[in-house]
Amino acid sequence: MLSFRLAALQIWTPAPYIGTTRPAHLNVTDPELSSLATPYYLIDKEKLLRNLEIIDRVRRQSGAKALLALKCFATWSVFDLMRDYMDGTTSSSLFEVRLGRRHFGGETHAYSVAWSDTEIDEVVGHADKIIFNSVSQFERFAGKAGAIPRGLRLNPGVSVSGFDLADPARPFSRLGEWDPARVEPLLDRIDGFMVHNQCENRDFDLFDKVLAETERRFGHLFAEVSWVSLGGGIHFTGEGYPLDAFCARLKQFAERHGVQVYLEPGEAAVTNSTSLEVTVLDRLSNRKELLIVDSSVEAHMLDLLIYRESAKMQPDEGPWRYLVCGKSCLAGDIFGEFSFPAEVRIGDRLSIQDAAGYTMVKKNWFNGVQMPSIAIRELDGTVRLVRRFTFEDYESSLS
Numbered sequence: 001m002l003s004f005r006l007a008a009l010q011i012w013t014p015a016p017y018i019g020t021t022r023p024a025h026l027n028v029t030d031p032e033l034s035s036l037a038t039p040y041y042l043i044d045k046e047k048l049l050r051n052l053e054i055i056d057r058v059r060r061q062s063g064a065k066a067l068l069a070l071k072c073f074a075t076w077s078v079f080d081l082m083r084d085y086m087d088g089t090t091s092s093s094l095f096e097v098r099l100g101r102r103h104f105g106g107e108t109h110a111y112s113v114a115w116s117d118t119e120i121d122e123v124v125g126h127a128d129k130i131i132f133n134s135v136s137q138f139e140r141f142a143g144k145a146g147a148i149p150r151g152l153r154l155n156p157g158v159s160v161s162g163f164d165l166a167d168p169a170r171p172f173s174r175l176g177e178w179d180p181a182r183v184e185p186l187l188d189r190i191d192g193f194m195v196h197n198q199c200e201n202r203d204f205d206l207f208d209k210v211l212a213e214t215e216r217r218f219g220h221l222f223a224e225v226s227w228v229s230l231g232g233g234i235h236f237t238g239e240g241y242p243l244d245a246f247c248a249r250l251k252q253f254a255e256r257h258g259v260q261v262y263l264e265p266g267e268a269a270v271t272n273s274t275s276l277e278v279t280v281l282d283r284l285s286n287r288k289e290l291l292i293v294d295s296s297v298e299a300h301m302l303d304l305l306i307y308r309e310s311a312k313m314q315p316d317e318g319p320w321r322y323l324v325c326g327k328s329c330l331a332g333d334i335f336g337e338f339s340f341p342a343e344v345r346i347g348d349r350l351s352i353q354d355a356a357g358y359t360m361v362k363k364n365w366f367n368g369v370q371m372p373s374i375a376i377r378e379l380d381g382t383v384r385l386v387r388r389f390t391f392e393d394y395e396s397s398l399s
């Protein structure tokens, strides 16, 4: 085995830079960007705005309210733009509730899989609505909600999810109550419901089917409350999504049950808005051409590893093919295999796409790898560096 491995290794000598015509950065032509040290996440407000305008249209056309799911995206430096197109935030913890209240404003919904005795009072102090995950949590803490409306998560037992890991309807799911008979005795104390059983769903017909099953199961409960949140996971900002049909269905649902509908978009709000900009630090060859960049999938785009997906690279076309790898010690720290229009060399910059949702919120200090800075391209085209991370940030993340 050892001898096979050694045989497979090829010795590679870095190609010298020849001539001066080749740009120093493969993909960066903007001088403002090339002066920023990598790695950094670049949020492009123009691209974000495209999603926000669709969300706003859905709000106006359907009457639904839209809350940003902070679990997906919580980079508050762009909330100044987002709050003009959305009604507020929803959360999964006390800290998200606090962040939403402080930096976004509007309506602050507080949901958690389980609230604890030590946090419940503070949660209520920052929230406009509190949503419990179970009858047991509701019975324990509803009395603490004071004047704010109380909700309960329901689980229709059907979902749209390609991954067992992210499937709220997986066997033995702990996410919400599935038996209407357990909920009925509490109805006079419940103001609303939340259902989140759509995941990365680009298919309107599938959305419609899951919603119909949800109504079949829980419709008689919806008639008793004033609001229903349909959660996130609906990719209605995607290219070609039938927005008119979507809005009509939301409106029909609201009218049929006499409720205010909420949507909780996370990914749909930020999709394709952000890139992770990196620099090539080294090249190796081991039957494939390998590039090592100054970032790490494990640390900076963790969801790719969890869901075993490839990153998206731009450009990804041309005769030069490389495996782009992270710099952590994890053997499988690989962004993916991509094609480039020119030979990639040490010092070149690469732009990894779609790095907002479930990415920036999950970044971590694994291997002590330099945390990517955060930069924002404003609507007028200027780029603003809003956060740089230092050794002291790494140090203070532990003690």
Ligand SMILES: Cc1ncc(COP(=O)(O)O)c(C=O)c1O
Binding pocket: 069, 071, 072, 090, 111, 196, 199, 200, 231, 232, 233, 234, 264, 265, 266, 267, 268, 357
């Ligand atoms: C309760 C709830 N609401 C909203 C969302 C946001 O979903 P997405 O980012 O897929 O739109 C999630 C994601 O897990 C969720 O659990």
